Amino acid sequence: MKKQILAVAVAMAMLGSLGLSTPSKAGTYISTVIAQNTSGGNADEFVAAFSGTHGSITGVNVVLAGATNTSMPGFTPVAATAKVIDSGAAVQVDFTSPLPTTTGLLVFQFLTSYGSIGFNSVDWKLTAGSDPPGSATIFTSAVVPEPGSITLLGIGMMGLLSCRRFLKRKSS
Numbered sequence: 001m002k003k004q005i006l007a008v009a010v011a012m013a014m015l016g017s018l019g020l021s022t023p024s025k026a027g028t029y030i031s032t033v034i035a036q037n038t039s040g041g042n043a044d045e046f047v048a049a050f051s052g053t054h055g056s057i058t059g060v061n062v063v064l065a066g067a068t069n070t071s072m073p074g075f076t077p078v079a080a081t082a083k084v085i086d087s088g089a090a091v092q093v094d095f096t097s098p099l100p101t102t103t104g105l106l107v108f109q110f111l112t113s114y115g116s117i118g119f120n121s122v123d124w125k126l127t128a129g130s131d132p133p134g135s136a137t138i139f140t141s142a143v144v145p146e147p148g149s150i151t152l153l154g155i156g157m158m159g160l161l162s163c164r165r166f167l168k169r170k171s172s
Contacts, residue, residue: 029115032063033091035136037104037124045125046093046106047085048136052117055088059111062093067103082108090120098127106136 037043050057065080079096091110099106122136 029112030109031112031117032107032109032139033136034139035106035122037099037101037106039101039124039126041101041124041126041128042098043101043104043124044095044098044127046095046099047090047121047123047125049086049090049120049122050117050138051120052114053089053112054114056113057084057088057091057110060084060091060108061110062106062108064105064107065093065095065099066105067100068105078104080106084110 033048035046035048060082062080062082064077066075066077068075078099080093080099081096082091082093084090085092091108093106093108117138119136119138
């Protein structure tokens with residue numbers, strides 16, 4: 001009976017260790033993109049296509065859109081809406097009023113199930129004139145553990161504690 005308890009405890013510990021060694025695609029990653037309108041014109045839209053997402057972009061949220069005020073200190077917000085396009089591989093942000101050039105700033109976040117992502121392209125769609133490519137910075141990724149990994153970790157901890165208790169009793 002004691003050998004069976006020990007075997008179950010070891011099996012639980014091994015199962016729990018799987019929660020620590022899940023591949024990078026198993027979790028949810030938060031990516032933050034910061035872009036400044038340096039396109040030379042007022043922008044109506046911003047489109048960023050990403051690589052490495054495997055079509056898994058969800059939960060797009062505009063954190064900040066607006067412009068610093070050159071005539072007086074402060075920040076003038078611009079209302080913006082964001083949506084996922086290209087089957088989860090790109091994000092499009094539409095501005096209700098044009099985002100000014102040079103002082104325009106856009107910050108948005110989204111979720112992916114892959115941590116290693118990059119830009120394929122970044123484009124500002126201008127009110128007038130040509131649509132030049134833009135630049136932006138992406139910060140990835142704060143890992144948000146999924147409930148399954150935490151459950152496996154908890155099962156593993158219980159298994160290790162049971163094993164420790166069993167060995168302590170056996171030695172005394």
